[in-house]
Amino acid sequence: MSVRPQFHLVLVCFALFLSGSRTDAVQSAYYQGDPTDWEQYLLELVNRARADPIAEASRYGLADLNEGLTEGAITSAPKQPLVLNPFLIVSSRAHSQWMVDNDTFSHLGQDNTSPTQRMIDFGYPLEGSWGTGENIAAFLGWKSGQRTSTINFHHEGLFLSADHRENILGPEFDEVGIGEAIGAYVLDGSEYPVSSLMTQNFGFSGGSPVPDSHFLTGVVYEDLDGNGFYTPGEGVGGIEIVPDSGSWFAVTSSSGGYAFPVGLGPKTLEVVFSGNGLVTTIKSVDLPGGTNVKLDFVIGVDDVVDPFSLAVPQTEDWYSLDWFGLFTQPESSWVYNSKSGFRFHSLSASGDLYFFNPYTGTWAWSSTSHPDILYQLGENAGWVGY
Helix, strand or coil: CEECCCCCEEEEEEEEEEECCCCCCCCEECCCCCCCHHHHHHHHHHHHHHHCHHHHHHHCCCCCCCCCCCCCCCCCCCCCCCEECHHHHHHHHHHHHHHHHHCCCCCCCHHHCCHHHHHHHCCCCCCCCEEEEEEEEEEECCCCCCHHHHHHHHHHHHHHCHHHHHHHCCCCCCEEEEEEEEEEEEECCEEEEEEEEEEEEEEEECCCCCCCCEEEEEEEEECCCCCCCCCCCCECCCCEEEECCCCEEEECCCCCEEEEEEECCCEEEEEEEEECCEEEEEEEEEECCCCCEECCEEECCCCCCCHHHCCCECHHHEEEEECCCCCCCCCCCCEECCCCCCEEEECCCCCCEEEEECCCCEEEECCCCCCCEEEEECCCCCEEEC
16 A cells, blocks of 8 residues: 555555357447546556556666566566456456455455456356456545546556566456546545546456457547547547458447457458447558457547548549549539538539538538548649538
8 A cells, every 4th residue: 555645545455366278141249348537548558558568667767577576477468458357347347346345455355255256256257267356446536637647657657566467467358347436535534535446357268258259449530639549528529440351340448448359360340430420440450360450540630541542533634532433523413422411512612612411401601521422623732521
């Protein structure tokens, strides 16, 4: 236990538990759970650490990944990304809530249950070769405006603690549940009115969640703060992620996260991202086999078309490109915009584009960006999205 000055107190604790040893016509949606934005953010931080352990250590001023551990306990090699598991999310949240409700901080939970027993009780199947691990942390007395920094502090404190770091970077783990509970917490007679208790339940199992399969996972977000990384509030829910083969697809949760099984063998998938106003976009991903793979989608970056590689001149020096890769002559053609539902044409070569709203039966000039359609007047002019 370590105390931070002024307004918060941080507690960390860990546990580790190990035990030995098709392309279908119809695809099913895989459910990874319903993480909050903050739980999703902590997952992104964990997977950032796993992707580049040395960079994460440097970020927090840690000279040796094995500080406090036996030499070679943690390697510098990248680790596969962790996939959220709905049973582990529930077990993590339940334990965090129990700690808040009972003003306690322990790996022994309700009715003296161990982390492994709680995971089983909440439905996580331990079959064949399996292992579990648990990290817990507390941030007591945080204030308004410190929500993101609270999660940052959880991650930093856990990563800098040797045993917690060993769980975070455990190469055998491929699934995780992250669960936060917020409430008043009393410690040593002092009450902290707004506190965050966090539990991470790590696991791998021959029976979960889809036998003989690895996962494609990631997050769909709009980088509103421009930091090149997911921030709470940036995730986009309701996006469908559909591969060109396999039995599963995904729909992003409200936090923007997704995951679905992709089988075992090496392959290349063409993955379609669409829905909720997104310009339908295809991304290719190589799956080496034997590991989970992370594929994020940044709105405004990954859905931007390179028109110069596709566009050809049309009448009166117009170039036009829609999201099907088809070209139109705007002065003579009707085009249906899949995002807005409007049809449009141009009354002159000056670039005035008019939209026809079939619901109102009226025409209106619009400068609103509808990225399903791109126009350019003249070879060197800028492109305008409609």
